[in-house]
Amino acid sequence: MKTRSTLCCFIVAFICVMAFATTAFSQLQFTDISATPEGTIQVSWASVSNETYEIDEADTLETNAQGTITWNQLYTEYPSQGANTFWLDCGNYISVPAILNPKYTTNRFYRVVDSGPDTTPDEPSVIITNLASGSVVSDVLTVTVTAVSDQSLLTTKLYVDGQEQNEADISTNWTDITGVTNYVIDTYYLNTCEWLNGSHTIFATARCQSGPSGIHDTSPILIGHAVSPFVPVSFSNLITGISFTQPFFCPEDETTQQVTAVFAANVNWTLDIQDINTNTVRSATGSGGSMLFDWDGTDNNSNSLPVGVYTYFISVQTNGQPLSGGGGGGGGGGGGPPGIGEESRISASSASADEWWAQPPDGAGTAAPFIIYPPGFDMAGFTLFQAPASWSPIAESDTASSLTAATADSGNAGIHPDYAGGSSQSSIAPVRQPNKRVLHRVGKYGVAYQTYSANGTNGFQLAPPINGQGLGPIGLEGHTAARSTFNYPQLLQYVPEVNNFVSEMNSGNWTQGFVKKDNQLAIGDLRATGSNVFTNVNLGLLLLHGTFTTNMDDTENGAQEIYYPITSGTSIQYLRMSEMNLGATGTNGLKWMGVLACNSLRQNQWRSMQSASRSPINGNLHLIFGGNTILWTGDHVASYWAKYITVGKNGSGPWQIEAAWFQGARDAYAESKYNYTNAIVMAAAGDAACQSDTLQTNSSPGGTTFYTPNTVWP
DSSP: OOEEEEEEEOOGGGOOOOEEEEOSSOEEOEEEEEEOTTSOEEEEEEOOTTEEEEEEEESOOOBOTTSSBOOEEEEEEEEOOSSEEEEEEOOBSSSSSOBOOGGGOSOEEEEEEEEEEOOSSSOOEEEEOSOOTTOEEOSEEEEEEEEEESSSEEEEEEEETTEEOOOOSEEEEEEOTTSOOEEEEEEEEEEGGGSOSEEEEEEEEEEEESOOBOSSSOOOOOEEEEEOOOEEEEEOOSEEEEEESOSEEOGGGTOOEEEEEEEEEEEEEEEEEEOTTOOEEEEEEEEEEEEEEEEOSBOTTSOBOOSEEOEEEEEEEEOSOOOOSBOOOOTTSTTOOBSSOGGGSOOGGGOOSOOEEEEOTTSOOSSSSEEOOOTTOOOTTOEEEEOOTTSOOOOSOHHHHHHHHOOGGGSSTTOOTTOOSOSEEEEEEOOSOOSSOOOOOSOEEEEEEOOSOTTSSSSEEEOOOBOTTSOOBOOOTTOOTTOOOEEEOOOTTHHHHHHHHHHHHHHTTOEEEEEEEGGGOOGGGTSTTSOOGGGGSSEEEEESOOEEOSSOBGGGTTBOOEEEEEEETTEEEEEEGGGOOBOOOSTTOOOEEEEESTTTTOHHHHHHHHHTTOOSBOTTOOEEEEESSOOOBOSSHHHHHHHHHHTOSTTOOOOOHHHHHHHHHHHHHHHOOOOOSSOEEEEEEEEGGGTTOOSSSOOOOOSOEEEEEEEEEO
16 A cells, blocks of 8 residues: 655755654654755655655645645655665656756655565565775776566666666676576676765665566566665775766857866866767866866867767866865866856855754644645645744755865865876766756657556456457457457556666757557547647657457458557557558657567568558658567667667767667577577667668668568577
8 A cells, every 4th residue: 555755845044844744544754854965855754665765856845736745756666774764865867847956946856665575475686796895986986786586577776875776787697507586797887076075975775576577477577676885985986076067068059068076176178078079179278276178069179069968088286375165266167166066065054054844733743743634635724834943954964065165275286185196087977967957959759658557457358359340359369259359558667767768868959749549548548539748759669568360350441450559547548550540740740669568560460461451650750760679678678779869879879779789688688597388589670762861871761661570589
């Protein structure tokens, strides 16, 4: 049973006040809240082992037109850390609209929902193997995470201070000689220069799954989680707090890219901006205790550069001058910011002497902690009042401001006393996730998916579609029409699959057009006779069940059809693939479509639809991707596709879209230790002139079609 707790944060003067709420059934209690030196908010609550949590935020507790509070989802499936769990709010720049980092907001209210216990009989285990507690680390930190499970699917995540990091850079997994125990070793690279110096807590989580799913007539999927022991470390760098206004440059936005960093000494610095091929396109130099460079998107010869992914190589050398509060910006940076920039502090100018609490109408809550009622409770009678004087405002953090307070009297030629490293350092960024809103401009994508829980059931049964010529039910997958129903369980794994895909596309500077799930996706949203939601995006992804017939469907000129079950509310019905009309012109017209579903591009049925003039694509679509067989899905088929088409694999640069579809699936299935009962064949089809398309360079359709199957497992 889900339980909720609401945490109220009035960040007037950046003061956060704790509260906890009760329901009629149980209670979640917040145990701590604090602002970090970067201005983010760390939240802790009393938790139960082997359960997961959803974390939501609201900017106001005022009710909307429906009489409820509008909660925005910050995180899902966050695993319990035992009796107490903590998490770091850095905003959510994946969501649309983006949820800002809390340091850019006036107030923040939190709600934590207990999503219930894990369902696997045995939990996985996970540990960080190469990092000792209390280590002092610098530069690029390699973190090795080892996880073990008796379940066939096993993945890990890495966190710093409760903030999730990017996916593992290298992943290796295998089973023991019995084929029962699943082992994973994931390697993560962190650029510690993107954090401020000082203490940080690193930990990993593991998620296991009893098996992939995607086909009908399968058992429910069992899921388990684990959290590694915490590893406290200290970051110690000459270059700290590297930050960017945007990780990409978009000249049509008429904005500049602001690159900042803070130094533990007075240094001479050089900034080299590099394109995706590591060519230096712009350079700047300066000196001081910090760096601020406003890049206008031009190269060293003042030529405008294209929209794209750029990296920032910073090298510094101490110069023996005193470390003062003012930095010596240069090369377009003007006089530079104070010793620590907006991107790595809570601005003292935003602070106020007033802090406020909320008091319920009955007078409770005159001392912290106090009670805030669950979502939907009428709070119109609540009173805001000034906090007691014992609460002091949080202005600049001591850790942050101390970087600018040191002078040459520190005894080491102007080097901050907390830093004991060398006199020079180099760093390339970004590696860490952005800490400010990303302006996505390369293209627009859309995602629609079904978990088959929209109608409130744990799966459902659905009778075969009816032939429109009055010929009765249509036999599916080689069965006669006598097969009365097919059982469709929930597809729980589609949530992480979608989240990973969205993260990769957003990281590749793409705009999210929409993400529609379950009740948000009606069958009319996919029909040509309706308002096909994919019409106004460049790239689409559809995740759901798929099935087919080997008989003639007289509704569609006698074609052998492919069908997708769609649930929305209490409605459950099959969509014929030929009812879709994929492809559109214009800047945001649909060019590429992926359908991650069993039999979604089955060869015989595809050709039958073409022959019967019932193609689901029109002359504007470049390419469509799917499966020629049953597809088993986990966490990474779609996300690897997104990663390879946007940035490539292992520094290769962006791939062709078709090659990325096949290789992404191949890599995802290679990581799974599930004993698949069938060969898995992916497929690509579309216009032959577009077969070599990349997202960056693509051809106009020429009118000649192709179909290519590719076995990705074994």
